Amino acid sequence: MCLFQCIMNYFPEEVLEHVFDFLTSHRDRNAVSLVCKSWYNVERCSRKKVFIGNCYAVNPELVIARFPRFQSLTLKGKPHFADFNLVPHDWGGYVQPWIEALAKNGISLEELRLKRMVVSDESLELLSKSFPNFKSLTLVSCEGFSTDGLAAIASNCRYLRELDLQENEVDDRKGHWLSCFPDSCTSLVSLNFACLKGEVNAAALERLIARCRNLKSLRLNHAVPLETLQKILVQAPQLNDLGTGSFVNDPYSESYFKLKAVLQKCTSVKSLSGFLDVNPRCLPSIYPICTNLTSLNLSYAPGIQSNDLIKLIVRCKKLERLWILDTIGDKGLEVVAATCKELQELRVFPSDLHGVGNAAVTEEGLVAISAGCPKLNSILYFCQQMTNAALITVAKNCPNFIRFRLCTLNPVIPDAVTNQPLDDGFGAIVQSCKGLKRLSVSGLLTDQVFLYIGMYAEQLEMLSIAFAGDSDKGMLYVLNGCKKLKKLEIRDSPFGNMALLSDVGKYETMRSLWMSSCEVTYGACKTLAEKMPRLNVEVINENEEMEGRPKDKHRVEKMYLYRTLVGARKDAPPFVWTL
Amino acid sequence: MVDCKLDFEETELRLGLPGEKSININANYGKRGYSETVDLKLNLSSKKEIGLDKSHDLNENNLDKVKICSNDSVKPPAKAQVVGWPPVRSFRKNIMAVQKSGSNSEEIAVGGSAGAAFVKVSVDGAPYLRKVDLKMYKTYNELSDALGKMFSSFTMSKCDSQGILDFMNESKLMDLLNGSDYVPTYEDKDGDWMLVGDVPWEMFVESCKRLRIMKGTEAIGLG
Numbered sequence: 001m002c003l004f005q006c007i008m009n010y011f012p013e014e015v016l017e018h019v020f021d022f023l024t025s026h027r028d029r030n031a032v033s034l035v036c037k038s039w040y041n042v043e044r045c046s047r048k049k050v051f052i053g054n055c056y057a058v059n060p061e062l063v064i065a066r067f068p069r070f071q072s073l074t075l076k077g078k079p080h081f082a083d084f085n086l087v088p089h090d091w092g093g094y095v096q097p098w099i100e101a102l103a104k105n106g107i108s109l110e111e112l113r114l115k116r117m118v119v120s121d122e123s124l125e126l127l128s129k130s131f132p133n134f135k136s137l138t139l140v141s142c143e144g145f146s147t148d149g150l151a152a153i154a155s156n157c158r159y160l161r162e163l164d165l166q167e168n169e170v171d172d173r174k175g176h177w178l179s180c181f182p183d184s185c186t187s188l189v190s191l192n193f194a195c196l197k198g199e200v201n202a203a204a205l206e207r208l209i210a211r212c213r214n215l216k217s218l219r220l221n222h223a224v225p226l227e228t229l230q231k232i233l234v235q236a237p238q239l240n241d242l243g244t245g246s247f248v249n250d251p252y253s254e255s256y257f258k259l260k261a262v263l264q265k266c267t268s269v270k271s272l273s274g275f276l277d278v279n280p281r282c283l284p285s286i287y288p289i290c291t292n293l294t295s296l297n298l299s300y301a302p303g304i305q306s307n308d309l310i311k312l313i314v315r316c317k318k319l320e321r322l323w324i325l326d327t328i329g330d331k332g333l334e335v336v337a338a339t340c341k342e343l344q345e346l347r348v349f350p351s352d353l354h355g356v357g358n359a360a361v362t363e364e365g366l367v368a369i370s371a372g373c374p375k376l377n378s379i380l381y382f383c384q385q386m387t388n389a390a391l392i393t394v395a396k397n398c399p400n401f402i403r404f405r406l407c408t409l410n411p412v413i414p415d416a417v418t419n420q421p422l423d424d425g426f427g428a429i430v431q432s433c434k435g436l437k438r439l440s441v442s443g444l445l446t447d448q449v450f451l452y453i454g455m456y457a458e459q460l461e462m463l464s465i466a467f468a469g470d471s472d473k474g475m476l477y478v479l480n481g482c483k484k485l486k487k488l489e490i491r492d493s494p495f496g497n498m499a500l501l502s503d504v505g506k507y508e509t510m511r512s513l514w515m516s517s518c519e520v521t522y523g524a525c526k527t528l529a530e531k532m533p534r535l536n537v538e539v540i541n542e543n544e545e546m547e548g549r550p551k552d553k554h555r556v557e558k559m560y561l562y563r564t565l566v567g568a569r570k571d572a573p574p575f576v577w578t579l
Numbered sequence: 580m581v582d583c584k585l586d587f588e589e590t591e592l593r594l595g596l597p598g599e600k601s602i603n604i605n606a607n608y609g610k611r612g613y614s615e616t617v618d619l620k621l622n623l624s625s626k627k628e629i630g631l632d633k634s635h636d637l638n639e640n641n642l643d644k645v646k647i648c649s650n651d652s653v654k655p656p657a658k659a660q661v662v663g664w665p666p667v668r669s670f671r672k673n674i675m676a677v678q679k680s681g682s683n684s685e686e687i688a689v690g691g692s693a694g695a696a697f698v699k700v701s702v703d704g705a706p707y708l709r710k711v712d713l714k715m716y717k718t719y720n721e722l723s724d725a726l727g728k729m730f731s732s733f734t735m736s737k738c739d740s741q742g743i744l745d746f747m748n749e750s751k752l753m754d755l756l757n758g759s760d761y762v763p764t765y766e767d768k769d770g771d772w773m774l775v776g777d778v779p780w781e782m783f784v785e786s787c788k789r790l791r792i793m794k795g796t797e798a799i800g801l802g
Contacts, residue, residue, distance in 0.1 A: 085662060276674065302675055
């Protein structure tokens with residue numbers, strides 16, 4: 001026994017556990033469990049929050065066996081590209097077996113966070129009835145449920161604190177789910193139903209808000225009219241985070257005057273979103289809130305023109321997070337750069353999704369932001385055009401990027417000035433931003449950009465590639481170079497079998513690999529699956545006319561592979577072949 | 580400037596449905612094994628087809644690709660897109676589609692009707708215009724009722740407002756045309772001013788860009 005072990009054995013387990021309590025990140029806890037058996041055991045019995053990045057990498061029984069006392073579960077299902085309609089419906093990602101297993105094994109679940117999973121009303125009902133201490137439900141980009149499921153949650157979860165629905169596809173049965181919160185429910189801290197399409201009973205909503213004195217976060221859907229918002233705000237001036245519903249009213253009406261008055265009292269609102277329906281002439285009513293805002297999301301409001309956006313932003317000097325549409329224009333971004341010196345995260349979404357034409361933002365806006373906002377570390381930028389020179393300047397100005405996602409509306413557009421590929425620009429980004437963890441590239445790109453990425457992006461964990469590269473070399477540079485790569489997703493790029501099979505062991509160090517419309521063949525996928533039993537290699541077949549399996553030399557349209565402890569999944573639909 | 584010998588049409592980047600008169604599209608789809616009903620894609624595979632030999636020096640390769648892409652200034656047809664590009668969640672796309680159609684009455688969403696079809700309505704003699712969402716109604720009568728309510732607040736003589744309420748009533752149409760009462764007209768996609776009521780309702784909603792309720796005396800020549 002080494003000295004270290006002697007010393008560590010001197011500490012009773014309770015002390016170790018107490019020390020581990022300070023470790024909240026699952027990565028830290030994972031690291032700690034590797035130290036020795038005794039630490040592994042103490043850690044696993046005390047872990048409260050479990051994070052599972054791919055629901056098919058393990059099964060519920062294994063999780064429960066290792067962490068018998070967890071109370072919070074985060075699960076992610078479908079691959080990221082499912083967000084963009086590249087994964088067929090019914091691919092999988094069902095939460096039902098998880099909820100059943102947790103219920104059966106007496107886990108006292110308090111929090112459930114799901115992303116890109118299929119959640120049925122049955123699941124929600126089982127959830128609401130199986131865990132008496134259940135407190136928090138967060139669903140992001142999920143589908144498969146209706147407002148009936150929400151009614152079950154509202155009715156049965158007596159201590160519910162948080163119901164957070166973000167961008168889900170919900171079948172709105174126009175029932176009265178919100179009215180199902182019993183009068184005894186006073187525990188809500190956070191309620192977000194912005195993604196629902198149907199109406200809720202305004203009176204029930206007002207009463208609910210009035211009795212939940214701890215409510216800090218409220219995001220309404222567009223069916224909630226301005227008058228109701230005004231009444232709610234009178235009851236809940238303590239809100240930190242507000243998502244408006246419809247923001248349409250006659251600016252000369254009495255209800256608008258009342259709204260302006262109550263908004264002046266909402267001094268704790270730090271985060272503002274919504275405006276799913278907006279009359280720009282009503283915007284001045286939120287000016288008083290602007291001074292305190294740290295987070296502003298106007299990305300669902302194409303109706304607000306650049307001028308009105310600028311008038312708002314110029315008052316938001318404390319902004320740390322801004323999500324807007326490209327209607328803001330380069331000029332508007334210059335105002336952001338001049339005003340928002342605390343800005344850390346910027347997302348500029350496209351307002352014109354069908355390419356018919358109004359110029360959006362260009363490289364100029366991005367350069368302005370990089371020059372004006374020294375704390376910027378995360379960006380998602382949809383733009384009309386880009387240049388290497390701009391990217392090089394951005395890289396110099398902002399060496400602190402953790403997330404850099406650039407999306408040119410034309411996926412293969414070259415440098416707007418020189419007509420060259422954008423390799424050097426992205427090369428500058430990865431070279432300068434030593435802490436870069438997530439990167440999405442677009443525009444005209446050759447293998448060269450991947451050489452740069454492999455060489456410099458040492459901390460990179462997630463890389464998204466579309467319509468880029470010339471040959472297998474590109475993918476090889478990435479696989480060989482990026483030691484910390486966890487997720488690689490590639491579409492419409494000429495990477496093939498040689499790249500796929502060159503280092504099969506690499507995939508066990510990663511969470512997943514997605515390749516669609518590339519050059520890999522069925523035979524190569526089979527070979528990979530044979531060599532690596534701890535990977536699931538799934539081929540998604542969308543050719544309905546095909547009978548039997550493709551020949552080895554046929555290209556595979558969509559392949560998704562991921563490491564797993566539990567072999568091929570049993571819930572795969574007929575069009576998904578696990579090789 | 581290098582004189583590129585590649586044929587312009589060969590290298591042109593185009594979007595199009597399979598079967599359209601586009602270079603190589605059928606060949607590409609054949610090679611890629613697409614079924615006919617599958618998604619439209621940017622014809623980028625053409626960049627591989629045009630013999631981009633790796634032994635060419637880098638500049639020439641770039642120029643080939645650049646030639647392909649510089650035609651990007653030719654905007655693709657509004658309805659053809661690459662699946663999943665730009666990478667925006669469906670939820671966000673749906674919200675934008677519904678809201679955008681509020682500002683113009685053209686169809687926007689791919690493969691189906693957008694959420695609303697707002698058109699301007701002007702009535703001769705009224706102080707300002709209004710907007711209606713044609714998708715809210717299923718028949719001419721419903722539209723007529725709605726417009727009647729909308730404009731009934733104007734100070735008009737009794738027979739005038741009655742005239743508006745009746746204007747879609749077919750049996751009264753001829754009376755209206757001959758009298759000084761109101762006649763409903765609309766501007767269609769081609770820019771022509773047409774009499775309301777001739778075509779089936781759905782066709783009307785598709786093609787109507789704006790409505791004008793004219794005084795009957797001005798409408799002579801339309802009927």
